[in-house]
Structures are given as structure tokens and as C-alpha cells.
Amino acid sequence: MFSEMSFNGITRKEYERIEAWLKQTGIDDLKGAASEAETLFRKIGITFAVYGEGGDPERLIPFDVIPRIFSAQEWSKLEAGVIQRAQALNAFIADVYNDARIVKDGIVPAEIVFDNEAYEPVMKGFTPPRNVYSHISGIDVIRTDAEDFFVLEDNCRTPSGVSYVLENRRMMSRLFPDLFMHGDIAPVETYPDLLRQTMESVSPDPSVGPGDINCVILTPGHFNSAYYEHSFLADEMGIPLVEGSDLFVDDNKVFMRTTRGAERVHVIYRRIDDAFLDPLQFRPDSMLGLPGLINAYKAGGVTIINAPGTGVADDKAIYCYVEDMIRFYLSEEPILKNVETFRCSDPAQLSHVLANLDKLVVKEVHGSGGYGMLIGPKSTAEERAAYAERLKAKPNAFIAQPTLALSTCPTLVEEGIGERHVDFRPFVLTGENVQVSPGGLTRVALREGSLVVNSSQGGGVKDTWVLTE
Numbered sequence: 001m002f003s004e005m006s007f008n009g010i011t012r013k014e015y016e017r018i019e020a021w022l023k024q025t026g027i028d029d030l031k032g033a034a035s036e037a038e039t040l041f042r043k044i045g046i047t048f049a050v051y052g053e054g055g056d057p058e059r060l061i062p063f064d065v066i067p068r069i070f071s072a073q074e075w076s077k078l079e080a081g082v083i084q085r086a087q088a089l090n091a092f093i094a095d096v097y098n099d100a101r102i103v104k105d106g107i108v109p110a111e112i113v114f115d116n117e118a119y120e121p122v123m124k125g126f127t128p129p130r131n132v133y134s135h136i137s138g139i140d141v142i143r144t145d146a147e148d149f150f151v152l153e154d155n156c157r158t159p160s161g162v163s164y165v166l167e168n169r170r171m172m173s174r175l176f177p178d179l180f181m182h183g184d185i186a187p188v189e190t191y192p193d194l195l196r197q198t199m200e201s202v203s204p205d206p207s208v209g210p211g212d213i214n215c216v217i218l219t220p221g222h223f224n225s226a227y228y229e230h231s232f233l234a235d236e237m238g239i240p241l242v243e244g245s246d247l248f249v250d251d252n253k254v255f256m257r258t259t260r261g262a263e264r265v266h267v268i269y270r271r272i273d274d275a276f277l278d279p280l281q282f283r284p285d286s287m288l289g290l291p292g293l294i295n296a297y298k299a300g301g302v303t304i305i306n307a308p309g310t311g312v313a314d315d316k317a318i319y320c321y322v323e324d325m326i327r328f329y330l331s332e333e334p335i336l337k338n339v340e341t342f343r344c345s346d347p348a349q350l351s352h353v354l355a356n357l358d359k360l361v362v363k364e365v366h367g368s369g370g371y372g373m374l375i376g377p378k379s380t381a382e383e384r385a386a387y388a389e390r391l392k393a394k395p396n397a398f399i400a401q402p403t404l405a406l407s408t409c410p411t412l413v414e415e416g417i418g419e420r421h422v423d424f425r426p427f428v429l430t431g432e433n434v435q436v437s438p439g440g441l442t443r444v445a446l447r448e449g450s451l452v453v454n455s456s457q458g459g460g461v462k463d464t465w466v467l468t469e
Contacts, residue, residue: 001405001407001408001419002143002144002145002405002407002408003407003408003409003410003419004068004069004143004407004408004409004422005018005019005409005410013071014069014070014071014467015069017179017182018066018067018069018410021176021179022066022410022417027412027416027417030065030066030412030417031412033065033175033176034063034064034065034412036175037063037065037171037175038060038062038063040171040174041060041063041167041171042060044167045228046060046061046163046164046167046228061164061459061460061461062446062459062460062461063168063171063460063461063462064411064412064444064446064460064461064462065172065175065176065412066409066410066411066412066417066462067172067462067463067464067465068409068422068424068442068462068463068464068465069464069465069466069467070464070465070466070467071467072466072467072468072469075186075438075466075467077149077335077336078141078149078336078426079426079436079438080335081141081149081151081334081335081336082137082139082141082336082426082428082436083428083434083436084326084330084332084334084335084336085137085139085151085154085322085326085334085336085428086134086137086139086428086430086434087329087330087430087434088322088325088326088329088330089134089137089154089156089313089314089322089325090131090132090133090134090430091325091329091330092108092313092318092322092325092329093133093134093156093307093309093310093312093313094127094131094133095329096113096114096119096312097123097124097125097126097133097309098124098125098127100113101328102324102325102328102329105328107321107324107325107328108318108321108324108325112315112317112318112345112396113312113318116312116315116317116318117366118157118274118309118310118311118312118314118315118366119309119312120274120308120309120312122281122294122298122308122309123307123308123309126297126298128202128297128303128304128307129202129203129204129303130201130202130431130432132202132307132430132431133156133306133307133309133310133313134156134157134306134307134310134313134430135198135199135202135305135306135429135430135431136158136159136195136198136269136305136306136427136428136429136430137154137155137156137159137427137428137430138154138155138159138160138161138425138426138427138428138441139151139153139154139155139336139425139426139428140152140153140154140155140423140424140425141336141423141424141425141426142339142404142406142407142423142424143406143407143424144404144405144406144407145407148337149336150336150337150338150339150404151322151336151337151338151339152339152423153314153316153319154313154314154319154322155314155425156306156310156311156313156314157273157274157306157310157311157314158270158271158273158306159425159427160226160229161229161425161441161443161461162191162229162233162427162437162441163228163229163232163233164441164461165188165191165427165437165439165440165441165464166188166189166191166192166232166236167232168461168462168463168464169187169188169189169439169463170189171463172463184467184468184469185465185466185467185468186438186439186465186466186467186468187438188437188438188439188464190437191427191437192233192236192237193237194429194435194437195233195237195269195429196215196237196238196239197431197432198305198429198430198431198432198433198435199213199215199267199269199303199305199431200213200215200267200431201431201432201433202267202303202305202431202432203266203267203303204266204267204300204301204302204303205266208266213266213267214239214256214263214264214265214266214267215237215239215265215266215267215268215269216234216239216240216241216242216247216256216265216267216268216269217230217233217234217237217239217240217241217242217268217269217270217271218242218243218244218247218268218269218270218271218272218290219231219241219242219243219271219272220243220271220272220276220288221243221288224271226271229271230271233269240256242256243288244272244287244288244289244290247265247290247293248262248290249290249291249292249293249295249296249301250262251301252292252295252296252299252300252301253296253301253302254268254290254293254296254301254302265302266302266303267302267303267305268293268302268303268304268305269305270304270305270306272288272289274308274309274311276288276289277289277290277293277294277304277308278290278291278292278293278294279291280292280294280295281293281294281295294308315365315366316341316363316364316365316366316399317343317345317365317396317399319338319341319399320338320341320343320399322334322338323337323338339401339402339404340401340402341399341400341401342360342399342400342401343399344362344391344395344396344397344398344399344400345395345396347395349400350391350395353391353398353400354388354391354392356376357374357376357379357384357387357388358376358377358379358384359376359377359402359403360374360376360400360401360402360403361373361374361375361376361400361401361402361403361404361451362374362376362387362391362398362399362400363398363399363400363401364397364398365396365397365398365399366397373452374387375403375451375452376403377403403451404451406421406422406423406445406451407421407422408420408421408422409422409442409444409462411444411446411460411462413446413448418448420444420445420446420448420450421444421445421450421451421453422442422443422444422445422453422462423442423443423453424440424441424442424443424464425440425441425443426439426440427440427441438466439464439465439466440464441461441464442461442462442463442464443459443460443461443462444459444460444461444462445458445459446458446459446460
């Protein structure tokens with residue numbers, strides 16, 4: 001098990017400041033700061049919703065006051081790797097909605113593309129501005145030792161969590177300002193500006209200057225689990241937060257109702273799932289979206305971020321082929337490797353998975369949030385037997401991976417400071433340029449030994465530092 005803070009018992013250079021700070025700061029003071037952070041987060045309203053479990057669905061994501069740190073050299077590799085991946089995924093989405101060369105060349109099987117529930121036929125033959133489909137990509141990265149980073153998952157639809165990146169930094173700066181006096185921690189507060197630049201750069205009307213491009217965030221409303229993030233980003237970018245009823249389509253252009261009359265909308269950052277975006281194209285019973293939106297989009301009257309149908313690229317079965325995509329579209333070797341993955345749709349690989357359920361993590365192809373998984377080493381014989389029946393009944397709905405020793409990071413827990421497993425989600429912005437804000441979302445599994453970092457299952461978050469020198 002690799003610790004982010006120390007290697008072979010020696011504290012890594014980038015953590016020396018944290019080691020000294022932890023020695024100087026008592027556990028009681030750290031817990032006091034954590035309690036203050038919780039109070040402030042609750043006052044601000046930084047919650048997410050978990051429905052169907054009873055009790056109060058509005059919860060705080062636990063915030064850990066001990067940061068996770070990347071050296072400048074580590075970040076250089078990560079940044080290049082996630083940019084490469086985002087470029088290949090965008091090329092893949094463009095391809096499968098047009099010539100499908102990667103399918104015709106036998107690299108990716110047709111059925112996992114065209115039979116994929118996230119594949120939207122309405123997008124066939126359409127090219128969005130700058131040929132960008134996934135403008136905001138969240139690439140989930142894990143580490144297993146000092147040298148190796150692996151990609152665990154790609155998120156190309158509407159990746160969430162960036163509001164915590166910014167709020168975590170603000171909280172750490174408020175609680176422990178002395179830690180930032182060296183001036184060598186890359187800022188994350190530029191993300192809203194980068195996001196707005198990305199949005200403006202894909203405006204469908206090149207004749208409109210940047211100052212006149214109207215961008216909005218389209219939210220399903222305050223009952224959505226990520227509503228805080230929607231409103232937070234709108235405030236940070238200085239753009240309207242709207243619901244479908246605030247907009248209308250006229251002559252294949254989108255307009256916003258305001259007290260000053262109708263105003264043209266050029267770019268929509270949608271936080272609504274494909275199925276609910278436009279009742280004329282998808283679910284006719286949707287009250288969340290905007291009738292006529294897709295026709296306006298395809299006519300060049302508005303840009304949608306991220307494009308409908310991008311979910312075809314973050315399916316866990318498609319994940320198996322991303323390294324091949326990099327070679328196919330970019331003619332490069334992958335900087336970041338996939339985790340070894342077994343496709344249960346393949347009979348030979350299914351037999352291997354069934355014979356090794358006690359050693360593997362099995363996931364639903366369309367699953368998310370850490371739900372529907374079997375973590376073999378922590379499962380019972382009864383659980384494995386039941387899961388095996390599910391695998392046999394619908395093998396193409398599952399993939400399996402080895403149980404990896406995710407790296408750990410010092411974390412404040414009830415007993416004091418303990419090592420807990422972490423993962424990392426940097427956010428890649430693709431428009432006129434491809435950019436990564438220096439940092440990202442570090443999620444931490446707060447239960448000892450747990451590998452599940454998802455907030456809906458008890459995971460927490462940390463501030464993530466990228467050192468500039």
C-alpha cells in the first residue's frame with residue numbers, strides 16, 4: 001500500500017511542510033478546525049442530496065483538513081495524460097456520430113457503441129462548434145505506487161464536484177492561512193474564468209464578440225442532488241442559472257425571458273440528463289427541458305455543453321478501448337494507462353471472472369456512485385453466489401477489475417490521524433484550447449480499509465495542492 005506522504009518510511013519532499021504542521025498542531029486543534037469547517041459549510045449550504053435512504057436527504061460531504069499534494073513533476077504528467085485522454089474521447093464521440101471509422105476498422109465492437117443506451121441517434125451527422133462534444137471532462141485517476149497513475153473512469157456527460165475544489169481551497173485558506181505563505185501552491189480559483197472562456201469559445205455565432213455572448217447554466221431545479229454546484233458556478237461565472245421554463249425557442253434560436261424582454265442565449269451548460277433535455281426529441285413527459293432545443297442546436301442556433309450523446313464515451317465497456325482510441329486518433333502512446341479490465345461479454349473473460357470473484361471488483365457497465373458493485377475480497381460467499389447469477393444472466397452488463405491497492409493519504413479521523421484511501425478527479429476544459437485547472441477533487445474513503453470514496457456512500461473530500469516548484 002503506497003502512502004502519498006511517505007515512501008519507504010521517509011517523508012516525501014512535497015509533504016515536509018505538512019509533516020511539520022501536523023507535529024505543531026494538536027489533534028484537538030485539528031478537530032476544532034474540522035468542526036468549524038463543517039459549521040461554515042452548513043451555513044453556506046454546501047450539501048448534496050441522497051434520496052431513497054430515509055431521514056434527511058440533504059447531507060454535507062465530510063471535509064478533511066489534511067491536504068493531498070502533487071509535485072510539479074507529478075502534475076506535469078497527470079495534466080498531459082488527462083488532456084490526451086480528453087482529446088481522444090472527443091475524437092471518438094465525433095467519429096461514432098459520423099463515419100465510425102474505429103468501428104469499421106474493427107477496433108471497437110459495433111454493439112457496445114450503437115446498442116449503448118447512451119448513444120443518441122439524433123446526433124448522427126451533426127458537428128458542433130469546434131468539433132467539441134465533451135467540453136468538461138472529469139477523468140478519475142488512482143495511484144498504486146510512486147510512479148504509476150491509472151485512469152479508473154472517464155466522465156464525459158456532466159461531471160460534478162468542481163464546486164468542492166474551490167470551496168475546499170477557500171476553507172483551508174481561511175482556517176490555516178500560514179500554510180499558503182510560501183506562494184508555491186497553484187491557485188484553483190481561476191476555474192470559473194477558464195470555464196466561461198471555454199463556453200464563449202464555442203459560441204455558434206462567430207460574429208458575436210466575447211462581451212456579447214450570453215451563457216447560462218440549465219438546471220433541473222433545487223431538488224437535484226448537485227443543485228448547490230449549479231448555483232455556485234453560475235454565481236462564480238456571473239451568468240444566469242435557469243430552468244427550462246425560463247427559456248423558449250424561436251426560429252431555431254434560444255431566448256431567455258427577462259424583465260427587460262427576451263434575450264438571446266448562445267451557450268447552455270446543461271446539468272440535465274439527455275432524456276429530459278427536449279420533450280420533442282427524448283422523453284415527451286419531461287417538464288425539465290426545453291421543447292425545440294435539439295433542433296435549435298442542430299441548426300446552429302445554440303451550443304449545448306456537454307453535447308447530448310457524450311455518455312457513449314464514459315460507459316465502462318467503452319473504457320476498455322480508450323488506450324486504443326489514443327493510438328487510433330492521436331497516433332500516440334497513452335501517457336496514463338487503464339486499470340486491467342475484464343469484459344464479461346467475452347465468454348473466456350467471464351469464466352475468469354466467475355472463477356475469481358473473491359479477488360475482483362465487479363461493476364455494472366452503466367453504474368455510478370459506487371452502487372451495484374461487488375468488492376470480492378470484502379464479500380460473503382452468499383453475495384458472490386448471488387452476483388454470479390447476475391453475471392451469467394446478463395454478462396454484457398458488467399466488467400471486472402483487480403482489487404487495487406489505492407494510495408492512501410493522512411486523514412483526520414475519530415482516533416486521530418490515520419491513512420485512508422484516495423482517488424482524484426481533475427477537470428479538463430475543451431474549447432478553443434484544452435486546459436486543466438491545476439488541482440482537482442480528491443475523494444477519500446473515510447472508513448478504515450474501505451476503497452469506496454463516493455460521497456453518497458460515506459466518502460469525504462480534501463483540498464488538493466499542486467506545487468509550482
